[in-house]
Amino acid sequence: METFLQQTLNGLVSGSIYALVALGYTMVYGILGLINFAHGELVMIGALVALQTVTALSGAFPGLHPVILLIAGVAVAVPVCMAVGYLIERIGYRRLRNAPRLAPLITAIGVSFLLQTLAMIIWGREFHVFPQLVSTTPMQPMDGVVVSPLQIFTIVVAFALMGGLMLLVNKSRLGRAMRATAENHRVAGLMGINANGVIAATFIIGSGLAALAGVLFASNYAIAHYAMGFTPGLKAFTAAVLGGIGNLPGAMVGGLVLGLVESFGAGYIEHLTFGFLNSSYQDIFAFMILGAVLIFRPSGLLGERVADRA
Amino acid sequence: MKQNKLIFALAAASLVAGAVQAKEVVVRIGHAGPLTGPAAAFGKDGENGARLAIEDANAKGIKIGGDTVKFELVSEDDQADPRTATTVAQRLTDSGVKGVVGHVTSGASIPASRIYEQAGIPVITPSSTSPKLTQQGYKMTFRVIANDLQQGNALGKYAVDQLKAKKIAVIDDRTAYGQGLADAFANSVKVSGGQIAGREFTNDKATDFMAILTKIKATNPDAVFYGGMDAQAAPLARQMKQLGMTAKLLTGDGGCTGEMIKMAGDALSATTFCTQAGIPLDKMPGGAAFRTQFKQRFGNDIHVYAPYAYDAMMSVIEAMKTAGSVEPAKYQPALRSLAYQGVTGPVAFDDKGDIKGGAITVYNFDAGKWAPLQTIQ
Amino acid sequence: MTTNSTALPLPASFALDRRIQRPLVILLALAAPLVALSMGKSWVRVLDFALLYVLLAIGLNLVVGFAGLLDLGYIAFYAVGAYTWAFLASPHFGIHLPFWIVLPLGAAFAALAGIALGFPTLRLRGDYLAIVTLGFGEIIRIFMNNLNQPINITNGPQGIDSIDPLTIAGLDLSKDLDLFGFQIPSLTLYYYAFLACVVAAIILVRRLQISRIGRAWAAIRDDELAAKAIGIDTRMMKLLAFGLGATFGGVSGGLFAAFQGFVSPESFSLMESIVVLTMIVLGGMGNLAGVIVGAIMLTALPELLRHFAVPMQMALFGKTLLDPEVLRMLLLSLAMIVMMLVRPAGLLPARTRYAHRDRRNA
Structure with missing residues (x-):
């Protein structure tokens, strides 16, 4: 039972990070119908920029409080990622908005690899240590289950951000414009909405969330690396599809479900398959789910858009 | 016997030639490992170790078969990729190397070993630890590190x-x-x-x-x-x-x-x-000295495999000295029966090419x- | 996607009279290993690999370029072919079957895998298909990497070594051939064997392209709904594209295993799929000649970078700022982005018609 609770907690932590990244995918997809393959790389850039800031600051002013360092790291990482996200849209995708379907997709793959390579040139190939700015000392709320302040922090921040985004999309003027553009950007334009501006704003918000996810990711695993964004990116995309792409609450649910599935999968698959499969197959759960969802329920768990629309 | 005579004759001839002018033979030895890619640090480490060995040997002015030999390192990048490794191995054999130190990863060493075997060029890996490498029954494949x-x-x-x-x-x-x-x-x-x-x-x-x-x-x-x-x-x-x-x-x-x-x-x-x-570097008679020398030469500390690459290179050179020839076919038997005191410990190979009693x-x-x-x- | 009007006209040098063009290409293909040999055997090896990639690119082009189905897990079929050869012609299971059994079997298994992938994904289009195929490629690789337990099938991450070389009619291609006193290196023999496969593939694909099937694919690619409306069995045609495309991958994989003598899962990473895709994007999706040029260019690229970029940087800056692998990644990714923005139809774009207007050259 303790193991079960512990696995649930593990799943919630990784799941909430997936969910944050998935929001970026789902927002862009909702509005443009494009899978922004490069979104995962923004997670990586966020983590590495934050790391760079923290290292520079703690070098210049030793003894700075970790919380200030963390805030400073985020304060630099988020605008940088927003700028990168905007540039990707402006240079890479905007001209291809009416191109045949394969073109933006191939561009997106290209952008993803380009960002990885550039990161490799800037930060090198080595794994960097991301300082533990929030305590990881285990606490024991009940026998056999441990949780660290960092894990609680991760979940809280992720949920707060998701809540904030929901408010933004559902209550604000920009949010209404985004929903209108997602519906039909030509008609939205006729209603006096600057569709290009709204699309750019979508990319910028998604990129900001990715940067935050990157900082959370790196803090949790204490590691940052030029290729760290690809796998979480792919999994977050799976999460977005799982929840029903284009659907914001869906992305959150999808992220959490995927986190839990991976955690339980790694923990219990050996018993479930009588020893035939084991934790070496942890990474294929995401793909299996993706395939199954697309085949049997293309509109995802919470539904909305139909995958076939692509 | 006939061969010995031939060597003697050659040696004599080269002595005569040496009397006319100081003869210097350039012998190229290859190093292959990932110099780019995720495993680049290991490859660079090995390359540096091999380079240090070559520089040390050149400083000593080693004579083989009467000629002063100047060793030259040909370094190639296999990106730790099996396919690239075979291309690199081919290029090393093309460029006329007399021996190879490498490859660094087992995934690269195994496909490359086939090419060296066919070309008849001894290859000594400083760090590929997969047991399979030496189980292929190749005569030219050696390893100076204990396997997995x-x-x-x-x-x-x-x-x-x-x-x-x-x-x-x-x-x-x-x-x-x-x-x-x-x-x-x-x-x-x-x-x-x-x-x-x-x-x-x-x-x-x-x-x-x-x-x-x-x-x-x-x-x-x-x-x-x-x-x-x-x-x-x-x-x-x-x-x-x-x-x-x-x-x-x-x-x-x-x-x-x-x-x-x-x-x-x-x-x-x-x-x-x-x-x-291997034995801890600092426990070796020359270990601490090697580390200092390495740091001085390259400005960074040893990663892991540099001493092994050094020993691998020195084993090739030692075998050439023993055999009195830089030709692979001639010094390969000497490599088989090598007994050399290296930085990492005594280097001697068993009949598969694995290091004997690897510590x-x-x-x-x-x-x-x-x-x-x-x-x- | 290739049939848009943005395709720039061919530069004059490409538009050589076809009567000169064809013998020139044939001559070049035949003489290439001899020229390469004079520069060193390693270049012949590069050529050999280039041909294997040409085969892969032709196969992927069938799926992406002709039928318009973006497949990001294509390398899985290459893996299936390679592992089939490794299972049936190596000491791993102690089976040593001849190539004329193993190679078709590998192709058949790959085709089956292709259909297995195609069947559930028939309803998916565009981006979704891309992601699912990507997942499929990873799943295959992960299974190959892990199927050494509970029963040892693939030997896991250790891979399978000592694989039998290609032996045709008693002639072992892994050994140099002594022909009337002339030494023909093994690499050259492999080159001609691979070339034969590539030529066969080209002929087959050209026939396919102008056949009913090829036209059906083009119709699906351009507008699936319309294709369905005019009575094309889109399900069947898509399955056929996946199956046939995979077959080429399987053959190429089998040849790769025989040539390399060693297969391990690390040779079949996602990056390889992306590289093959870039080949056809760069060369010109849907156009055979373009795809072939793309494949050759990108196989030779790392070698060229190694030879020129490193010494050039050494001369300019005194050290290597960007190593060849980084440069290659940089060029590949830029190629994908820039090509889509500037010349979406590739270096040698497909002609706007799927069929040959000039019957003599059909």
Whole structure:
């Protein structure tokens, strides 16, 4: 039972990070119908920029409080990622908005690899240590289950951000414009909405969330690396599809479900398959789910858009 | 006999020639390893080791068969990729190298060894530890480092006998290296009377080990073994601490690095153990001197395999000296019967080309560095 | 996607009279290994690999270029072919079957895998298909990497070594051939064997392209709904594209295993799929000649970079700022982005018609 609770907690932590990244995918997809393959790389850039800031600051002013360092790291990482996200849209995708379907997709793959390579040139190939700015000392709320302040922090921040985004999309003027553009950007334009501006704003918000996810990711695993964004990116995309792409609450649910599935999968698959499969197959759960969802329920768990629309 | 006469005649001829003008023969020896890509640090380390050996040999002014030989290093980048490795091997044989130090990773060494075998050029790997490499029955393939079997066996036995670990969980990263090592370790634990409490898997790009560690924690093992590299072993160590696990952490040479100490930070403790092939550098008569020399020459510390690459290169040169020839066909037998005192220990090969009695040293994390505990022959 | 009007007209040098063009290409293909040999055997090896990639690119082009189905897991079929050869012609299981059994079997298994992938994904289009195929490629690789337990099938991450070389009618291609006193290196023999396969593939694909099937694919690619409306069995045609495309991958994989003598899962990473995709994007999706040029260019690229970029940087800056692998990644990714923005139809774009207007050259 303790193991079960512990696995649930593990799943919630990784799941909430997936969910944050998935929001970026789902927002862009909702509005443009494009899978922004490069979104995962923004997670990586966020983590590495934050790391760079923290290292520079703690070098210049030793003894700075970790919380200030963390805030400073985020304060630099988020605008940088927003700028990168905007540039990707402006240079890479905007001209291809009416191109045949394969073109933006191939561009997106290209952008993803380009960002990885550039990161490799800037930060090198080595794994960097991301300082533990929030305590990881285990606490024991009940026998056999441990949780660290960092894990609680991760979940809280992720949920707060998701809540904030929901408010933004559902209550604000920009949010209404985004929903209108997602519906039909030509008609939205006729209603006096600057569709290009709204699309750019979508990319910028998604990129900001990715940067935050990157900082959370790196803090949790204490590691940052030029290729760290690809796998979480792919999994977050799976999460977005799982929840029903284009659907914001869906992305959150999808992220959490995927986190839990991976955690339980790694923990219990050996018993479930009588020893035939084991934790070496942890990474294929995401793909299996993706395939199954697309085949049997293309509109995802919470539904909305139909995958076939692509 | 006839051949000897021929060599003698050649030597005499070259002596005569040497009387006319001081003759210097340039002998090219290759080094192949990943100089780019994720494993670049290991390749660069090996290249530096090989380069140092060549510079030392050249400084001594070695004479082979009467000629002063100037060695030249031809370094190639195999990106630790099996396909690139064969292209690189082909290019080295094309460029007329007389021997090769490399490749660094087993995945590259195995396909490349076939090409060297066909070309008849001896190749000595400083770091490919897959047992399969020397099981192919090739005459030209040598290895100056204990293989995964020897390393896994030694650590498994040590864990049960010395560390008194009864229940041990084993994790590997599903690479040729990690899996080979973990299998050998698990076998040795069982043979020594220990029990494998669980066998879990991850991959060489993973960062999250919470799920498998939670599962392992439930079985309450005395020790956890990780077969893989430091980039995963370090977060694994942190997450063990985060989960409040008190089991000992054991790794092979992939986790026995300075990077591991840097990345795992305060997650390492006196209950972390690792192994490295060979005798600890500082215990060697010339070890400390080698480290100083290396640092002076390249401005950075040894990563892992530089001393082995140094010894591999020196073995080639030693064999050439013994045979009195730089031709592969002539000095290959000398390589087989080599007895050379290297930086990492005595170098001699068994009939498969593996190093004889390769020593394994168990280290323990102590006060910010790896402290050697025991060397197992 | 290739049938848009943005395709720039061919530069004059490409538009050589076809009567000169064809013998020139044939001559070049035949003489290439001889020229390469004079520069060193390693270049012949590069050529050999280039031909294997040409085969892969032709196969992927069938799926992406002709039928318009973006497949990001294509390398899985290459893996299936390679492992089939490794299972049936190596000491791993102690089976040593001749190539004329193993190679078709590998192709058949790959085709089956292709259909297995195609069947559930028939309803998916565009981006979704891309992601699912990517997942499929990873799943295959992960299975190959892990199927050494509970029963040892693939030998896991250790891979399978000592694989039998290609032996045709008693002639072992892995050994140099002594022909009337002339030494023909093994690499050259492999080159001609691979070339034969490539030529066969080209002929087959050209026939396919102008056949009913090829036209049906083009129709699906351009507008699936319309294709369905005019009575094309889109399900069947898509399955056929996946199956046939995979077959080429399987053959190429089998040849790769025989040539390399060693297969391990690390040769079949996602990056390889992306590289093959870039080949056809760069060369010109849907156009055979373009695809072939793309494949050759990108196989030779790392070698050229190694030879020229490193010494050039050494001369300019005194050290290597960007190593060849980084440069290659940089060029590949830029190629994908820039090509889509500037010349979406590739260097040698497909002609706007799927069929040959000039009957004599059909």
